[in-house]
Amino acid sequence: KQEVTQIPAALSVPEGENLVLNCSFTDSAIYNLQWFRQDPGKGLTSLLLIQSSQREQTSGRLNASLDKSSGRSTLYIAASQPGDSATYLCAVRRRETSGSRLTFGEGTQLTVNP
Amino acid sequence: DTEVTQTPKHLVMGMTNKKSLKCEQHMGHRAMYWYKQKAKKPPELMFVYSYEKLSINESVPSRFSPECPNSSLLNLHLHALQPEDSALYLCASSQVYLAKNIQYFGAGTRLSVL
Numbered sequence: 611k612q613e614v615t616q617i618p619a620a621l622s623v624p625e626g627e628n629l630v631l632n633c634s635f636t637d638s639a640i641y642n643l644q645w646f647r648q649d650p651g652k653g654l655t656s657l658l659l660i661q662s663s664q665r666e667q668t669s670g671r672l673n674a675s676l677d678k679s680s681g682r683s684t685l686y687i688a689a690s691q692p693g694d695s696a697t698y699l700c701a702v703r704r705r706e707t708s709g710s711r712l713t714f715g716e717g718t719q720l721t722v723n724p
Numbered sequence: 725d726t727e728v729t730q731t732p733k734h735l736v737m738g739m740t741n742k743k744s745l746k747c748e749q750h751m752g753h754r755a756m757y758w759y760k761q762k763a764k765k766p767p768e769l770m771f772v773y774s775y776e777k778l779s780i781n782e783s784v785p786s787r788f789s790p791e792c793p794n795s796s797l798l799n800l801h802l803h804a805l806q807p808e809d810s811a812l813y814l815c816a817s818s819q820v821y822l823a824k825n826i827q828y829f830g831a832g833t834r835l836s837v838l
Contacts, residue, residue: 644826653728653814654767654829699766703825711780712827714766 616715633700728830747798747815759814
């Protein structure tokens with residue numbers, strides 16, 4: 611059974627810091643990995659999708675890396691801003707399913723202080 | 725347009741009521757999903773529809789009844805719910821082809837069962 615773990619569970623940083631969120635998964639037979647952002651009481655916003663054959667993806671101040679063999683992904687946020695405050699979730703899609711079953715981590719709650 | 729629209733945004737119902745949640749997308753996606761999310765927990769998959777056919781049912785109680793009347797619309801019919809069913813219900817959609825399988829989420833329906 612695939613298990614996804616995110617560390618840390620919560621993070622509070624001053625504005626302007628660069629930071630790294632971690633995601634690990636137990637079964638490396640994944641198809642892809644997706645990072646989401648969720649604001650309180652809201653739906654999920656897709657940030658980045660990394661295919662299993664890729665090493666990283668970048669979008670603006672965000673960079674996500676994937677090391678499938680070690681079961682790890684990181685989300686790097688450069689020059690953090692108060693608007694980045696949210697919960698960040700990673701989710702992996704297992705290779706054997708023809709459907710689209712995502713397994714989510716518990717999330718990292720990020721607070722960026724002005 | 726990457727929008728998934730869910731209605732209503734909030735719903736309060738008694739345990740004897742019958743209500744429905746609605747989800748709509750116009751991105752041409754042929755896979756649609758229902759998730760349940762409790763506070764401070766990741767989303768839990770409930771159902772997956774692929775080409776308007778139910779492909780995954782994660783052993784959800786029969787008081788939740790999904791329906792996919794066409795490729796743009798997904799409903800979740802609710803009947804005789806329990807207070808522990810109170811949660812944020814999220815709808816998502818994606819292309820069926822796994823390589824392009826970014827899931828787009830709606831803002832959710834906040835359900836309270838009294």
